[in-house]
Amino acid sequence: MQIPKPSESDKQAFIEAMAPFEGAIVKPMFGNLGAFVNGNMFAGLFGSDLGVRLEESIDLDELARVPGSGPYGPAERPMSNYRSLPPDWAEQPELVTDWVRRAFDKVSALPPKVAKKGKN
Secondary structure, three states, X not given: OOOOOOOHHHHHHHHHHHOOOOOOEEEEEOOEEEEEEOOEEEEEEEOOEEEEEOOOHHHHHHHHOOOOOXXXXXXXXXXXXXXXXXXXXXXXXXXXXXXXHHHHXXXXXXXXXXXXXXXX
């Protein structure tokens, strides 16, 4: 499986889209970027696709009705509970803010992820 890489403009747009969310940490992940809160990922880039984690099927179904949205992650194995925004997401700041806010709020309510202890 080939992992797509985002462009520098995709990375910059993603970082800017995450900036309003206090406590969000953006970090590299498999050549792409992920946005985390309390150690849990709530949004990510996979190539040029911006995906958001939605814990409830009602939200996933609603985003599925947005033209251009689709599965998020590798075509052979898309990530469950995630959905990508339309390909022109960087040109739709209101859409991005709405869906990232939903994902951030849902994931913020989850218990913090406990870091795994490294092997000695």
